[in-house]
Amino acid sequence: MASFEVRGGKKLRGEIIPQGAKNEALQIISAVLLTPEKVTISNIPDIVDVNLLIELLIELGVKTERPTRHTCIFQADNVDVDFLGSEAFRKKSGRLRGSVMIAGPMLSRFKKAYIPKPGGDKIGRRRLDTHIIGFEKLGARFEYNEEHNYFQLVAPNLQGTYMLLDEPSVTGTANIVMAAVMAKGTTTIYNAACEPYLQQLCKMLNRMGAKISGVGSNLLTIEGVDYLGGTEHRMLPDMIEIGSFIGLAAMTQSEITIKNAGIEHLGIIPEKFQQLGIQMEFRGDDIYIPAQESYEISTYLDGGILTVSDHPWPGFTPDLLSIVLVVATQAVGSVLIHQKMFESRLFFTDKLIDMGAQIILCDPHRATVIGLARKNQLRGITMSSPDIRAGQALLIAALSAEGKSTIQNIEQIDRGYQYIDERLRKLGADIKRV
Known part of the structure; x- marks a missing residue:
């Protein structure tokens, strides 16, 4: 069984091309x-x-x-x-x-x-x-x-x-x-x-x-x-991978350009990440995410806490809720994540809590994230990937964390993301497969 060893806290930089969907x-x-x-x-x-x-x-x-x-x-x-x-x-x-x-x-x-x-x-x-x-x-x-x-x-x-x-x-x-x-x-x-x-x-x-x-x-x-x-x-570019890279850039305070992103097919995905305070520019069919010191979660017009939930297209895809949840852990503000479709998909939050995140798992379908606003950096731990999307979310958390993280059961990540360690190394990440 292979694992990823990740030394986090490094700012990344460069261009990345999303895989086919x-x-x-x-x-x-x-x-x-x-x-x-x-x-x-x-x-x-x-x-x-x-x-x-x-x-x-x-x-x-x-x-x-x-x-x-x-x-x-x-x-x-x-x-x-x-x-x-x-x-x-x-x-x-x-x-x-x-x-x-x-x-x-x-x-x-x-x-x-x-x-x-x-x-x-x-x-x-x-x-x-x-x-x-x-x-x-x-x-x-x-x-x-x-x-x-x-x-x-x-x-x-x-x-x-x-x-x-x-x-x-x-x-x-x-x-x-x-x-x-x-x-x-x-x-x-x-x-x-x-x-x-x-x-x-x-x-x-x-x-x-x-x-x-x-x-x-x-x-x-x-x-x-x-x-x-x-x-x-x-094939179209993979919208889930594109959302993952947007979240990665924000969490690691990195300057990343996602090339050939198929922007016209992304629907509401960019808007949801913008609601978390993440800046981005559309340059032709590329998405440019500048390095940001901080990002602040929007509230509703009446001041209510933002809720991000999954919904059939053209609503927000459930496959990106794990990424949104991780990204929110270092934001300014709070958000309620509501995973309607799958009752076991939020259980990976216990690993994020071990890393120092402030998350309340309300029930199998809902979690409230209180952003740390970078006052406390996540810390590296040993953890296991439970599914494809949670595995990628944990990898993003590890890349932003202080110290070394070990992610086991990475066969789950490999099921959905091609050569992910090689591609991240080209951006400057300290990640190796062992």
Whole structure:
């Protein structure tokens, strides 16, 4: 098991380029199963979760060329459908929650699919109801295998229909869209997710020959087609990594330029960090964050304490609440963090409290942060990364802290952030992998 050793308190400086979007990659790469023709995908993040999915596709029989670590050419013209029922598939897919994304394409093109018990982060319940109910409404039947913990789905004739999702799940919407693109008739999905990553998927599918309208809204209409062809697609920059770098700059009093940030796709993210008092300038498609001695959290117009909470797009993404919480520990002022979606995601605050942060964990979903205003620097400790986003938040805390920190279980961080130690060293960070 690898660890990061970090000696904090250093001001960083320089330029950094965000990786391709992890959450987009898991959907886009799964979509190559919808066609026997070649699909070329670029700006792929070289991270554990994405590489596991690519390995899974290769074992399914998808021909894969990788001319660079960030570009893949896929061709799913000889898929071994029976592999889905194997122990090897259950074992590998169970390590990766993103493996659920291949169910929609498999149902659409091959009329059957298997969904393993979800793997990935331990951040609370991550239910599959939206996926399964959506598939059922399209005409799929499913059975749950208790012995091996997986759902088996069959759909001889997928039929377009109207559905109102009980939650605007991004992965659920994406999976249903991929199942519906070659169903007979028209499918209408209301309360659909509309995140930029889902928009990217829909645009890619339309280039392949799908007929999806309403892209970018919460009402999608999909006219089924008989065949999808090949295409080329480039991933967006990862908005979660961009938010992490904004927070890193503020916490370490650093001057950092985030290059090619895809600003038009960031939604409310820059504004939320500006509410924490973080200055930034948009220079073309780059974000420049100047070195700041201090930053002050805004209050509401009536003087009330700011609340930062997660909400479906175009609201604030839950994946950045861990970063906001850490950044607030050294701000001037206080903030209430409300994590609505996952009940275990704030439990990493005990490690920040050990570092000297002033945080009240109100309940599994809410934490109040009283900013230290840099009067007391965080102190380095030994800690373990519980999930991808908390791991990155703890890394930011360690880079701003006094003394040496050791972060264990960094495999969680590697699942979502590519070469993060190398890239931070180029900015001047004292970090090594041991």
